[in-house]
Amino acid sequence: MLDWQDIHIFLEVARSQRLTDAARRLGLDHSTLSRRTRRFERQLNTQLFERSTHGYHLTEAGQQLLAHAEEMARHAFEASENLTDKNHQISGQIRLGVTEGFGTWVIAPLLSAFCERHPGITLDLLALPRVVNLSRHEADLAITVERPASPGLVISRLCDYRLRLYASHDYLARHGVPKDVAQLSHHRLIGYVDDLIFSEQLNYLDPLLDPAVVGHPGPHFAMRSTSVTTQHAACLHGAGLAVLPCFMATPTASLVNVLCGEVEVVRQFWITARQEQRQLARVRLLWDFLREALEINRGFLMGEAETLNLIATPP
Numbered sequence: 001m002l003d004w005q006d007i008h009i010f011l012e013v014a015r016s017q018r019l020t021d022a023a024r025r026l027g028l029d030h031s032t033l034s035r036r037t038r039r040f041e042r043q044l045n046t047q048l049f050e051r052s053t054h055g056y057h058l059t060e061a062g063q064q065l066l067a068h069a070e071e072m073a074r075h076a077f078e079a080s081e082n083l084t085d086k087n088h089q090i091s092g093q094i095r096l097g098v099t100e101g102f103g104t105w106v107i108a109p110l111l112s113a114f115c116e117r118h119p120g121i122t123l124d125l126l127a128l129p130r131v132v133n134l135s136r137h138e139a140d141l142a143i144t145v146e147r148p149a150s151p152g153l154v155i156s157r158l159c160d161y162r163l164r165l166y167a168s169h170d171y172l173a174r175h176g177v178p179k180d181v182a183q184l185s186h187h188r189l190i191g192y193v194d195d196l197i198f199s200e201q202l203n204y205l206d207p208l209l210d211p212a213v214v215g216h217p218g219p220h221f222a223m224r225s226t227s228v229t230t231q232h233a234a235c236l237h238g239a240g241l242a243v244l245p246c247f248m249a250t251p252t253a254s255l256v257n258v259l260c261g262e263v264e265v266v267r268q269f270w271i272t273a274r275q276e277q278r279q280l281a282r283v284r285l286l287w288d289f290l291r292e293a294l295e296i297n298r299g300f301l302m303g304e305a306e307t308l309n310l311i312a313t314p315p
Helices: 002-016 019-026 030-045 058-084 100-117 169-175 182-186 226-235 281-296
Strands: 049-052 055-058 092-099 121-129 141-144 153-167 190-192 220-224 241-245 255-258 262-276
Touching: 002 019, 002 030, 002 058, 002 190, 019 030, 030 055, 055 169, 058 190, 092 100, 092 182, 092 281, 100 121, 100 226, 100 281, 121 281, 141 281, 153 169, 153 226, 169 255, 190 226, 220 226, 220 281, 262 281
Parallel strands: 092 121, 092 141, 190 220, 190 241
Antiparallel strands: 049 055, 141 262, 153 241, 153 255, 153 262
16 A cells, blocks of 8 residues: 555655755655655655756656546545535635736735735735746646646636837937837847747747848847846836836836837736636635636726726625
8 A cells, every 4th residue: 555645755756856845845854855755666666756966857657656646636635625624714825826017017906905805815926927837736826828738727718918019208218219110120129038938928029020020130139037027127217118018017107108009919818726726715716806807907908098996896
């Protein structure tokens, strides 16, 4: 018979792929976890991990065990929630992962109303310039800029949002206003670092940089950053032109929409949860709150309204 503690340890190492991260989550020291992992392999007479300086990666046998371990963990979680009746309580903790700009400028302000109405719930908001990994249990819910492809997830299209080209009054006073896309070759741009971009959905500058459109030489990047918040700050202080979400730029009076109607991009946000988490009452409550709040704010997200409506749902 397999020991559940050994399965739990195997599962954390497989998810983390790094012994130090798994040890921290399990509350064990690094050497103890290493010994437990090797002892489990000896018990099974099977190598489960390929070990290298880059971390722990599953062997073929490890991949086979992972499917069973995930299923066991799911049943254990559901049994625990049902037996303690926690899934019927509007209390507990929810960890929500969301992209940095959307989390900072839209989700955090909206959640103030949610927190006020549900004081028994503690929210952890992970606003990060990367994708939150639900399979590794980094969060209970995730809002992403592209539709996840992982199996075992409940996925729903959350909302659309629009991006436009912006510059500060100071920048335009010093460098002039581009009359069309071709004139961008004479301007400085602000964008993402190409090889560090975490989603192709953020790669919306490529059409603007087509030499057939802008001519030669191409636009000059004054600054590139992995953070859209940093790009916003650089644009606000006159470093160059930036394609920014309307929900970030519209409330900023110092930013001007440039090439209005000619440079416009529409993207989507998706909301995702693991199936077992989606069944919890507190998670369902937040899921529904976000959908209703963002539907009310559709005009703001699309650049058609100037302010975010914080009265998202009736108390």
